[in-house]
Amino acid sequence: MTIQKAIPSDHEILTQITKKSKAYWGYSNEQIEIWAQFLTVSKEYIETNPVYNLVAEDQIVGYYSFFHESENTIKLDNLFVLPEFIGKGFGKVLMNDFLLRIQDQNVQKIVLNSESNAEIFYAKFGFIKVGQIETSIKDRYLPVMELRIN
Structure with a gap:
């Protein structure tokens, strides 16, 4: 299992992960489509924000992304894992990587x-x-x- 910086061509798989993960919680396909614009990860989004993929078994199984909301505040914008990996510690791996990655960024x-x-x-x-x-x-x-953050 590794965590890698996403590249713009990952946008389709990240959008699929987002939609499948959201649907895991019982939302209908119709509701997922209503939310499509909010659940879509674009090439431009990946180019302008830090996005990191979790790769296991040679496939992207989850990701997270964030941005600076202000000088001292970071917004964790996305953290999604494919449904078959939910509850198996993959989200924890992503969150721990995110927290380590931002620790030197003067975040409060x-x-x-x-x-x-x-x-x-x-x-x-x-x-x-x-x-x-x-x-x-x-x-x-x-x-x-x-x-x-202290």
Whole structure:
């Protein structure tokens, strides 16, 4: 298992991973298509943001991406794993790599918008819920979480 910097030609597989991972939580194909613009990873996105792939068994099985929201705040924008790898420690590998990668960047805070079903995963790394944002589904909210770095 290795973690590699994504290249623009990875955009299609990363989009597939994102959609399949999101669908894992019980969302319909119709809902996934409604969200398609938010779940699509473009070549341009990979060219302008740090994106890292998790490769296992000679295939990309997950990835994460982030960007600087401000000088001292990083937003973890994506962290997705193919459904067959969920619950097997692959997300933890990605999160640990992300936290190591940003440790020398003078960051005071990491923020993210969590999938409701993944809130417990992020809490295990010390993230706390600080708010929520409404989604396109009635009465559905995404937890806004943050981790303060000392």
